[in-house]
Amino acid sequence: MKYGVIGTGAIGGYYGAxxxxxxxxxxxxxxxxxxxxxxxGLQVDSCNGSFHLTDVNAYQHTEDMPPCDVVLVCLKSVNNxxxxxxLSHLLHHQTLVVLIQNGIGIEExxxxxxxxxxxxxxxxxxxxAKTEPGRVNHQCYGSINLANYSCKDETLMQIVVxxxxxxxxxxxxxxxxxxRWKKAVWNMPFNGMTVALHTQTDxxxxxxxxxxxxxxxxxxxxxxxxxxxxKNIDSSFxxxxxxxxxxxxxxxPSMRLDYDFHRPMELYYIYTRPIEIAREAGYKMxxxxxxxxxxxxxxxxxxxxx
Amino acid sequence: MKYGVIGTGAIGGYYGAxxxxxxxxxxxxxxxxxxxxxxxGLQVDSCNGSFHLTDVNAYQHTEDMPPCDVVLVCLKSVNNxxxxxxLSHLLHHQTLVVLIQNGIGIEExxxxxxxxxxxxxxxxxxxxAKTEPGRVNHQCYGSINLANYSCKDETLMQIVVxxxxxxxxxxxxxxxxxxRWKKAVWNMPFNGMTVALHTQTDxxxxxxxxxxxxxxxxxxxxxxxxxxxxKNIDSSFxxxxxxxxxxxxxxxPSMRLDYDFHRPMELYYIYTRPIEIAREAGYKMxxxxxxxxxxxxxxxxxxxxx
Numbered sequence: 001m002k003y004g005v006i007g008t009g010a011i012g013g014y015y016g017a018x019x020x021x022x023x024x025x026x027x028x029x030x031x032x033x034x035x036x037x038x039x040x041g042l043q044v045d046s047c048n049g050s051f052h053l054t055d056v057n058a059y060q061h062t063e064d065m066p067p068c069d070v071v072l073v074c075l076k077s078v079n080n081x082x083x084x085x086x087l088s089h090l091l092h093h094q095t096l097v098v099l100i101q102n103g104i105g106i107e108e109x110x111x112x113x114x115x116x117x118x119x120x121x122x123x124x125x126x127x128x129a130k131t132e133p134g135r136v137n138h139q140c141y142g143s144i145n146l147a148n149y150s151c152k153d154e155t156l157m158q159i160v161v162x163x164x165x166x167x168x169x170x171x172x173x174x175x176x177x178x179x180r181w182k183k184a185v186w187n188m189p190f191n192g193m194t195v196a197l198h199t200q201t202d203x204x205x206x207x208x209x210x211x212x213x214x215x216x217x218x219x220x221x222x223x224x225x226x227x228x229x230x231k232n233i234d235s236s237f238x239x240x241x242x243x244x245x246x247x248x249x250x251x252x253p254s255m256r257l258d259y260d261f262h263r264p265m266e267l268y269y270i271y272t273r274p275i276e277i278a279r280e281a282g283y284k285m286x287x288x289x290x291x292x293x294x295x296x297x298x299x300x301x302x303x304x305x306x
Numbered sequence: 307m308k309y310g311v312i313g314t315g316a317i318g319g320y321y322g323a324x325x326x327x328x329x330x331x332x333x334x335x336x337x338x339x340x341x342x343x344x345x346x347g348l349q350v351d352s353c354n355g356s357f358h359l360t361d362v363n364a365y366q367h368t369e370d371m372p373p374c375d376v377v378l379v380c381l382k383s384v385n386n387x388x389x390x391x392x393l394s395h396l397l398h399h400q401t402l403v404v405l406i407q408n409g410i411g412i413e414e415x416x417x418x419x420x421x422x423x424x425x426x427x428x429x430x431x432x433x434x435a436k437t438e439p440g441r442v443n444h445q446c447y448g449s450i451n452l453a454n455y456s457c458k459d460e461t462l463m464q465i466v467v468x469x470x471x472x473x474x475x476x477x478x479x480x481x482x483x484x485x486r487w488k489k490a491v492w493n494m495p496f497n498g499m500t501v502a503l504h505t506q507t508d509x510x511x512x513x514x515x516x517x518x519x520x521x522x523x524x525x526x527x528x529x530x531x532x533x534x535x536x537k538n539i540d541s542s543f544x545x546x547x548x549x550x551x552x553x554x555x556x557x558x559p560s561m562r563l564d565y566d567f568h569r570p571m572e573l574y575y576i577y578t579r580p581i582e583i584a585r586e587a588g589y590k591m592x593x594x595x596x597x598x599x600x601x602x603x604x605x606x607x608x609x610x611x612x
Contacts, residue, residue, distance in 0.1 A: 216595075
């Protein structure tokens with residue numbers, strides 16, 4: 001199968017390089033790193049063994065890329081309006097587009113742009129960062145769950161999972177709504193709180209007041225999910241998320257990095273949209289609403305600083 | 307009447323000096339500024355006309371002060387445990403103690419220390435700061451409302467109000483619970499939010515998201531007050547508070563100054579206690595609860611720095 005990667009950063013660079021390294025045909029769309037990667041290849045510094053890709057199928061424009069069987073969309077969701085022009089060149093009749101992005105409501109919006117395209121969600125559990133051009137630093141974890149949104153061909157979904165596994169990536173097929181909301185349980189509190197209090201995951205859990213607050217925010221997400229009829233999600237999942245984070249090395253989630261580097265934060269799909277979906281279903285998330293307001297304020301101030 | 311002032315800072319320095327300037331006998335307890343004020347007097351730089359007090363009845367210890375008819379307590383409420391020893395020397399059988407401090411539950415706790423003392427609340431509407439030793443900078447406003455908590459002598463309350471007025475201070479007698487909770491409508495959102503987002507009142511109201519958030523937090527205070535049976539408080543009072551703040555010059559409330567100078571913040575009486583009182587009465591204040599947690603975190607980090 002032919003793979004396309006839109007957005008060769010911390011996520012797309014890692015999964016794309018792993019697939020290519022295992023022998024799959026992978027075509028990478030690059031932006032600022034194009035010249036560098038064309039000349040020097042792609043380096044993955046990984047806790048599970050580093051490696052280098054010498055001959056990378058690197059492109060500056062999707063017009064030059066071949067139609068692909070699977071497209072991994074690894075853009076920041078703030079740039080999803082670009083998909084309208086970026087994606088169309090990569091599609092054939094049965095292309096599966098996997099949206100490896102954080103948040104709720106993404107597939108719904110992309111499906112509106114491309115009503116006939118087969119979509120899946122990719123839920124990455126990974127700590128990685130692009131530290132310099134053509135170089136991905138994979139710190140820990142690395143599994144990915146795939147969830148079918150509108151793929152008519154379950155076999156295709158399974159093939160992709162198998163090919164990820166062959167590439168040494170832990171991968172599972174999971175239920176779409178449950179997976180997206182479970183991921184939000186961690187993402188909604190930690191992404192924003194590390195920005196709002198300019199801190200990292202460990203300190204938020206060490207302070208008694210913010211440890212309780214993180215838990216309450218997680219319970220708001222669980223409450224919303226339950227209200228929306230999602231199964232297999234309750235306070236024991238919250239306990240597990242907190243336990244896992246306790247055992248992690250101090251971590252700055254992607255939103256904190258975006259804020260620090262004066263890049264736009266993914267506020268819409270991580271906060272606005274899930275809060276709105278829950279509210280429309282009659283469920284309120286007051287503490288996450290407040291967090292969103294604080295982040296909107298900080299983003300405005302951050303923009304002024306440039 | 308003899309006045310005593312405990313805590314000669316931005317508030318005690320201003321009201322005490324105004325009373326002394328108008329001819330009242332005022333005895334000031336000072337701490338770090340004692341030597342300076344004894345030698346050079348007390349300077350009030352005021353938007354309503356500056357003045358200097360040359361001969362100040364300044365004391366380092368309450369043991370040296372005479373019993374007073376009215377004691378103005380202008381300490382930060384984080385130091386209220388000191389009142390046990392500080393107050394006793396100043397009391398006679400009919401002393402009125404006026405607690406000019408921010409928060410909810412203060413009078414209840416001081417009354418427990420001194421079950422027989424007559425207490426009143428003093429609600430100061432003033433922008434002032436102690437900028438250097440013996441120097442108070444009064445920027446704007448300056449009125450004070452007095453509310454009877456346990457004074458058996460309504461005439462005494464009225465005399466104090468009259469003497470404040472004679473000193474050129476706008477003063478009113480108001481209802482205790484209504485006054486304390488109305489003050490909290492402004493104090494709870496703005497004190498904490500200027501710390502949490504490291505900003506000033508004007509920017510919080512200029513950003514659409516935080517303007518809405520401030521309003522929602524104010525409505526939580528109104529909701530709690532209504533739930534506690536307090537009259538004359540509804541959303542129109544919130545509109546008025548926001549309107550007044552819109553017309554103020556950009557302002558850093560006392561909590562922001564305390565945080566910036568690494569002093570303890572008045573979290574207990576401004577947040578913990580009112581939130582607890584409301585919760586016990588069956589009313590939740592989720593956004594102010596979250597704000598308190600953020601402030602507890604920031605206070606811990608601030609202590610480490612300094």
